Amino acid sequence: xxxxxxxxxxxxxxxxxxxxxxxxxxxxxxxxxxxxxxxxxxxxxxxxxxxxxxxxxxxxxxxxxxxxxxxxxxxxxxxxxxxxxxxxxxxxxxxxxxxxxxxxxxxxxxxxxxxxxxxxxxxxxxxxxxxxxxxxxxxxxxxxxxxxxxxxxxxxxxxxxxxxxxxxxxxxxxxxxxxxxxxxxxxxxxxxxxxxxxxxxxxxxxxxxxxxxxxxx
Amino acid sequence: xxxxxxxxxxxxxxxxxxxxxxxxxxxxxxxxxxxxxxxxxxxxxxxxxxxxxxxxxxxxxxxxxxxxxxxxxxxxxxxxxxxxxxxxxxxxxxxxxxxxxxxxxxxxxxxxxxxxxxxxxxxxxxxxxxxxxxxxxxxxxxxxxxxxxxxxxxxxxxxxxxxxxxxxxxxxxxxxxxxxxxxxxxxxxxxxxxxxxxxxxxxxxxxxxxxxxxxxx
Numbered sequence: 001x002x003x004x005x006x007x008x009x010x011x012x013x014x015x016x017x018x019x020x021x022x023x024x025x026x027x028x029x030x031x032x033x034x035x036x037x038x039x040x041x042x043x044x045x046x047x048x049x050x051x052x053x054x055x056x057x058x059x060x061x062x063x064x065x066x067x068x069x070x071x072x073x074x075x076x077x078x079x080x081x082x083x084x085x086x087x088x089x090x091x092x093x094x095x096x097x098x099x100x101x102x103x104x105x106x107x108x109x110x111x112x113x114x115x116x117x118x119x120x121x122x123x124x125x126x127x128x129x130x131x132x133x134x135x136x137x138x139x140x141x142x143x144x145x146x147x148x149x150x151x152x153x154x155x156x157x158x159x160x161x162x163x164x165x166x167x168x169x170x171x172x173x174x175x176x177x178x179x180x181x182x183x184x185x186x187x188x189x190x191x192x193x194x195x196x197x198x199x200x201x202x203x204x205x206x207x208x209x210x211x212x213x214x215x216x217x
Numbered sequence: 218x219x220x221x222x223x224x225x226x227x228x229x230x231x232x233x234x235x236x237x238x239x240x241x242x243x244x245x246x247x248x249x250x251x252x253x254x255x256x257x258x259x260x261x262x263x264x265x266x267x268x269x270x271x272x273x274x275x276x277x278x279x280x281x282x283x284x285x286x287x288x289x290x291x292x293x294x295x296x297x298x299x300x301x302x303x304x305x306x307x308x309x310x311x312x313x314x315x316x317x318x319x320x321x322x323x324x325x326x327x328x329x330x331x332x333x334x335x336x337x338x339x340x341x342x343x344x345x346x347x348x349x350x351x352x353x354x355x356x357x358x359x360x361x362x363x364x365x366x367x368x369x370x371x372x373x374x375x376x377x378x379x380x381x382x383x384x385x386x387x388x389x390x391x392x393x394x395x396x397x398x399x400x401x402x403x404x405x406x407x408x409x410x411x412x413x414x415x416x417x418x419x420x421x422x423x424x425x426x427x428x429x430x431x432x433x434x
Contacts, residue, residue: 152434153434154434157420182420182423182424183423183424184416184419184420184423185419185423192412192416195409199401199409200433202401202402203374203399203401203433204433206399206400206401206402207399207400209433212433212434213433213434214431214432214433215431215432215433215434216417216420216421216426216429216430216431216432217369217370217371217429217430217432
């Protein structure tokens with residue numbers, strides 16, 4: 001299966017690209033400029049090779065979207081909607097994953113930013129009306145995830161209004177070592193899921209702990 | 218330290234009474250009628266004795282509240298506020314713990330019930346204006362918790378506007394094997410914590426899992 005990581009410059013993009021490569025998927029790292037994408041892919045492959053992988057390919061965002069069955073939008077939420085709008089045609093009939101969490105920091109504490117009273121995933125779905133939008137990976141501590149030495153056991157809540165697309169994404173999640181996908185119903189429930197991330201960040205800060213992931217047990 | 222479990226007939230009350238007894242606290246199980254409280258204490262002591270405890274005492278709610286340093290309100294949320302109002306004087310200047318989660322079931326799914334746009338803990342604090350209200354134990358799967366054979370590793374989010382009371386409750390939580398207290402700031406944050414419980418219940422239902430607790434890791 002071909003998976004693209006669109007705007008994969010951040011830690012979540014890095015962790016996803018390398019870990020999905022190691023899980024055996026064909027991974028495309030997308031960026032606005034092909035040159036930058038190729039450079040990123042090179043950097044990620046260097047890490048992946050140490051663990052027996054290294055097939056990540058860098059391409060321009062639109063091309064990545066067109067090639068792939070599943071595209072994960074790892075663009076900062078402030079720019080994600082605009083970029084998604086430009087990729088609307090390329091992403092048509094495709095599965096699009098939203099790990100987006102609209103957040104701002106105030107006095108060191110994370111605050112969720114309300115998007116039209118719903119969620120970032122729903123906003124994305126309203127823009128990409130011809131795609132199958134699934135929310136997932138919203139609560140992953142990105143810096144730890146990007147570190148391939150890191151061991152974890154986290155749950156990933158997956159929401160979508162399309163049962164088939166949700167199943168595909170859950171299978172992808174479960175292929176990543178240390179992650180377990182949990183079905184959390186319709187896309188609307190991403191409102192709850194996205195709001196867990198500022199909670200996790202604030203909990204870690206108040207209790208002086210490392211960045212925290214979620215486990216239901 | 219003397220801890221009372223007010224209205225301890227349910228699974229959460231049972232689990233707390235026995236586990237706090239085993240942790241070395243002086244535990245008072247409260248009920249509206251002394252006779253019922255004594256019967257409950259007897260029943261709980263039978264279990265506790267198997268694990269080396271068994272000092273639980275049954276008394277009428279008001280007496281339990283007056284004796285104790287910390288009172289945990291394990292009354293169903295529909296009745297909790299009224300009962301708390303009657304115990305206002307007995308609970309004055311005391312630490313009161315709210316594990317309350319206002320919830321209803323619709324088509325098998327749990328739905329949070331909004332209380333004056335805030336949380337059950339804040340409502341309780343507005344009634345018990347002379348007590349130190351702390352929210353804790355809201356996300357514990359009660360049935361599993363009541364089973365002393367059950368092994369778990371759960372986090373308990375603790376919120377309060379009184380730092381001293383919060384510290385006391387966190388220390389109590391940490392004495393229970395398998396529980397870890399995490400400071401989650403002011404009482405207002407109980408709005409977030411209480412809303413996690415229907416999420417946990419629905420997640421377990423959708424994914425066909427046993428009742429789920431929370432672990433941040």
